[in-house]
Amino acid sequence: MILVENPHQLLNGNNKLDIKSNEYNHDYYMGYALQLAAQALAFNEVPVGSVVVCNDTGNIVGMGHNRTISTYQTCMHAEMIAINNACDYFKNYRLPNCRIYITLEPCAMCAGAIIHSRLSDVIFSSYDYKTGMAGSLYNLFELSINHHTKVLGGIKQKESKEQLQSFFRKKRQLIKINKLSKIYPQF
Ligand SMILES: [Zn+2]
Numbered sequence: 001m002i003l004v005e006n007p008h009q010l011l012n013g014n015n016k017l018d019i020k021s022n023e024y025n026h027d028y029y030m031g032y033a034l035q036l037a038a039q040a041l042a043f044n045e046v047p048v049g050s051v052v053v054c055n056d057t058g059n060i061v062g063m064g065h066n067r068t069i070s071t072y073q074t075c076m077h078a079e080m081i082a083i084n085n086a087c088d089y090f091k092n093y094r095l096p097n098c099r100i101y102i103t104l105e106p107c108a109m110c111a112g113a114i115i116h117s118r119l120s121d122v123i124f125s126s127y128d129y130k131t132g133m134a135g136s137l138y139n140l141f142e143l144s145i146n147h148h149t150k151v152l153g154g155i156k157q158k159e160s161k162e163q164l165q166s167f168f169r170k171k172r173q174l175i176k177i178n179k180l181s182k183i184y185p186q187f
Contacts, residue, residue: 026152026155027155029051029053029060029101029123030101030103030123030155030156031156032049032051032060032063033050033051033063033078033101033102033125034049034103034125034156034159034160036049036051036063036103037103037163038163040065040067040078041167043065043066043069044069044070045067045068045069045070046068046069046164047065047066047103047163047164047167048065048066048077048078048102048103048164049063049064049066049078049102049103050062050064050065050079050081050082050100050101050102051100051101052082052083052085052086052095052099052101052119053098053100053101054097055098055099055120056097061085061086061089061090062081062082062083062084062085062086062087062088062089062098062100063081064078064079064080064081064082064084064085065078065081066078067081077107077110078102078103078104079100079102079110079113079114080109080110080113083095083100083113083114083117083119086098086117093117094117095117095118095119096118096119096120098119098120099120099121099122099123100121100122100123101124102122102123102124102125103124103125103126103160103163104124104126104128104132104160104164105124105127105128105133105134105135105136106122106124106133106134107128107131107132107133108131108133108138108140110133111134111140111141112140114141115141115144115146115147115149118147119149120149120150121150121151121152122141122149122150122151122152123152123155124151124152124153124154124155125153125154125157125159125160125161126157126160126161127154127157134151134153135151135153
């Protein structure tokens, strides 16, 4: 497992993976995004991970996991970091020949960034019925006139759902314990 403290450092290293044979293996890349999501837990972040993949080479050119809480930055969603990472890699603010994998359906901010960066495809794992903008709550990708990003959801959904549910279950337990400890200090 790769610890992504600073994804930029990692990409400046030897991250050119020879995975051409897995070019369109969605499970493979989603598995990688799930590993990144697991790393988010080390920062007490919501476990969401993302990778950007070059369509030509099959190489992972960008990666990230949620870092909003630990950095106090609203925009540090996994896919925003992965997109910035890939843009740095290509020294280009557009990524028309790349696709993105995310362990959770993108929100409005991230869907906008995906369209602006001209990614060819967005492949996500769990559906987000509260804020998902790739079909669940709304579909921003359908509305885009400038650029059409293909959307595919539900890849390795069982794994990502388990990660998210376990995280929020623990959070709820902590809140409950905190509340109880105020009422019953001996708790
Ligand atoms: Zn987002």
